[in-house]
Amino acid sequence: MLKSHTCGELRADHAGxxxxxxxxxxRRRDQGGIIFIDLRDRWGITQVVxxxxxxxxxxxxxxxxxxxxxxxxxxxxQRRPAGTENNDLPTGSIDVAAASIRILSAAKTPPFYMNxxxxxxxEGLDExxxxxxxxxxxxxxRMTRNLVLRHRAIKFIRDAxxxxxxxxxxxxxxxxxxxxxxxxxxxxxRLQPGKFYALPQSPQQLKQLLMVAGVExxxxxxxxxxxxxxxxxxxxxxxxxxxxxxxxxxxxVMQLNERLMTALVEAVTPEKTxxxxxxxRMLYKDAMELYGCDKPDIRYDLRAIDISELAGKSxxxxxxxxxxxxxxxxxxxxxxxxxxxxxxRIKQIAAELEELAKTAGAKxxxxxALPLEEAGEVQGPIGKFFxxxxxxxxxxxxxxxxxxxxxxxxDKRDIVWAxxxxxxxxxxxxxxxxxxxxxxxxxxxxxxxxLWDEENQRWDPSQHLFTMPMPEDIPLLETDPGAARGSQxxxxxxxxxxxxxxxxxxxxxxxxxxxxLIGQTMERAKDQFGHILEAFxxxxxxxxxIAWGIDRVVALLAGEPxxxxxxxxxxxxxxxxxxxxAPSEAEAKQLAELFVQVVLPxxxxx
Ligand code: ASP
Numbered sequence: 001m002l003k004s005h006t007c008g009e010l011r012a013d014h015a016g017x018x019x020x021x022x023x024x025x026x027r028r029r030d031q032g033g034i035i036f037i038d039l040r041d042r043w044g045i046t047q048v049v050x051x052x053x054x055x056x057x058x059x060x061x062x063x064x065x066x067x068x069x070x071x072x073x074x075x076x077x078q079r080r081p082a083g084t085e086n087n088d089l090p091t092g093s094i095d096v097a098a099a100s101i102r103i104l105s106a107a108k109t110p111p112f113y114m115n116x117x118x119x120x121x122x123e124g125l126d127e128x129x130x131x132x133x134x135x136x137x138x139x140x141x142r143m144t145r146n147l148v149l150r151h152r153a154i155k156f157i158r159d160a161x162x163x164x165x166x167x168x169x170x171x172x173x174x175x176x177x178x179x180x181x182x183x184x185x186x187x188x189x190r191l192q193p194g195k196f197y198a199l200p201q202s203p204q205q206l207k208q209l210l211m212v213a214g215v216e217x218x219x220x221x222x223x224x225x226x227x228x229x230x231x232x233x234x235x236x237x238x239x240x241x242x243x244x245x246x247x248x249x250x251x252x253v254m255q256l257n258e259r260l261m262t263a264l265v266e267a268v269t270p271e272k273t274x275x276x277x278x279x280x281r282m283l284y285k286d287a288m289e290l291y292g293c294d295k296p297d298i299r300y301d302l303r304a305i306d307i308s309e310l311a312g313k314s315x316x317x318x319x320x321x322x323x324x325x326x327x328x329x330x331x332x333x334x335x336x337x338x339x340x341x342x343x344x345r346i347k348q349i350a351a352e353l354e355e356l357a358k359t360a361g362a363k364x365x366x367x368x369a370l371p372l373e374e375a376g377e378v379q380g381p382i383g384k385f386f387x388x389x390x391x392x393x394x395x396x397x398x399x400x401x402x403x404x405x406x407x408x409x410x411d412k413r414d415i416v417w418a419x420x421x422x423x424x425x426x427x428x429x430x431x432x433x434x435x436x437x438x439x440x441x442x443x444x445x446x447x448x449x450x451l452w453d454e455e456n457q458r459w460d461p462s463q464h465l466f467t468m469p470m471p472e473d474i475p476l477l478e479t480d481p482g483a484a485r486g487s488q489x490x491x492x493x494x495x496x497x498x499x500x501x502x503x504x505x506x507x508x509x510x511x512x513x514x515x516x517l518i519g520q521t522m523e524r525a526k527d528q529f530g531h532i533l534e535a536f537x538x539x540x541x542x543x544x545x546i547a548w549g550i551d552r553v554v555a556l557l558a559g560e561p562x563x564x565x566x567x568x569x570x571x572x573x574x575x576x577x578x579x580x581x582a583p584s585e586a587e588a589k590q591l592a593e594l595f596v597q598v599v600l601p602x603x604x605x606x
Contacts, residue, residue, distance in 0.1 A: 008044025292420025501546025
């Protein structure tokens with residue numbers, strides 16, 4: 001080894017030992033006869049002192065070294081003189097007096113200060129610069145910490161599942177289309193001209209086939225590929241903890257995963273608080289009605305409360321007409337949002353929220369601001385349409401207090417949901433209601449089996465086509481598919497779906513019933529899923545499973561807003577790796593070997 005210790009390891013009781021360290025020059029201070037070098041490796045930083053009067057050669061090398069040079073230092077560990085210790089560094093009570101320094105590799109001036117996270121946080125750093133030099137970006141303390149955290153989380157999961165009798169089984173990357181509702185990445189086959197593999201959107205079919213194979217308890221840290229538009233934080237390839245168990249019911253899978261998640265958080269990030277244990281459970285329909293989405297952030301309240309009955313009797317025509325037409329009226333209470341002394345400012349806040357609501361499809365956003373003093377007036381244009389009694393009843397239903405702002409949403413149900421879902425996170429941010437150290441897990445259950453696809457005039461599975469309907473809803477598949485619930489469960493945390501799974505259909509006849517509902521001919525279904533249907537004829541254990549979005553889980557644990565921060569080499573928003581330059585054109589010879597011809601759309605042709 002070119003080093004005897006790491007740069008994070010030495011303490012006062014190493015004083016007197018001769019050690020060899022190697023790493024990067026994090027910083028260098030030249031004070032004439034003495035040069036100080038902060039030497040960095042993955043484990044930390046150690047101060048090296050180079051005194052010209054003690055060692056000319058070492059001083060010469062230190063003199064030539066610059067930031068990010070890779071050097072090797074041999075020297076004596078010594079306690080720092082009293083008063084010069086650095087309490088910010090775990091190694092701050094010692095330094096190493098260099099006896100010799102070897103420059104192992106020089107460095108150009110880096111394109112950004114990766115040795116100064118604080119400065120980067122403050123000044124910002126262009127994402128494309130970071131991505132182009134990702135290997136430098138990953139040298140930053142924050143990124144190193146994320147890589148280590150990810151490793152620890154995955155190791156914890158592997159060990160925990162191993163100790164419970166699970167085995168990790170690798171499944172192929174070159175496979176056949178797997179339906180998770182996204183577009184497949186295709187890989188042309190050279191050996192079979194004109195044919196293509198699909199990269200798996202998930203190991204769904206394979207893990208089910210492993211259940212038919214008798215594995216009973218399977219998991220895999222699995223890479224998945226979905227060729228979707230990269231809205232939000234999606235990545236074309238991402239990592240799942242994929243899991244499948246035989247002889248289980250919904251409750252078994254949920255409890256096992258809840259225990260695993262709880263143990264993971266407690267082991268890897270004990271500084272985080274889990275809001276509620278056991279995780280609360282919420283029906284899909286309640287999640288939609290109260291929070292406007294199926295993955296609510298419940299670190300804060302901000303629920304949409306249905307006041308249709310009361311509002312329908314008010315004097316406000318829009319509400320009265322909407323209620324008569326079956327459109328709900330809901331109110332969100334924004335605590336303390338109007339607790340300010342300026343009517344103009346309150347109006348301005350309401351106007352900004354209205355603009356935001358419009359982006360989600362609302363025509364407008366009615367509001368009331370409660371005064372801070374008992375005697376004060378309720379502010380807002382619709383106040384006059386409610387009698388005093390109605391207002392009191394309204395405040396009671398909404399739990400309103402002085403200084404609160406009430407926001408009214410009334411429209412078609414799906415617009416009310418969209419507006420609710422847009423306003424809640426915004427208000428939470430504005431009012432500082434979401435504690436970053438709290439993890440608010442919950443389960444959402446009783447999803448509809450299918451959602452109606454207006455464009456294609458057919459039902460789409462709300463999870464995937466292998467999900468078992470709730471047993472009591474099976475007859476509904478024939479009569480009212482939209483009302484059938486699936487045995488799906490999603491684990492949600494802080495507004496993200498962190499895991500989702502279901503109990504599966506294990507009966508060929510029932511599986512075959514699903515295809516026509518989702519607009520597939522039996523012929524095509526057999527072509528795509530014949531192997532599963534056939535396997536279902538050879539003794540299938542009842543089974544179910546789940547998949548965690550590992551990137552999202554690690555991002556939540558790391559307190560990172562974007563999953564790109566916890567993926568070593570992520571793609572950008574356009575699906576590119578700008579460091580290596582992928583995707584890139586293929587050579588004519590490669591294409592010919594694959595029997596592939598490139599036909600560019602007209603607008604990209606020169
Ligand atoms: N295959 C599903 C997914 O990738 C998860 C599951 O049902 O286990 O979302």
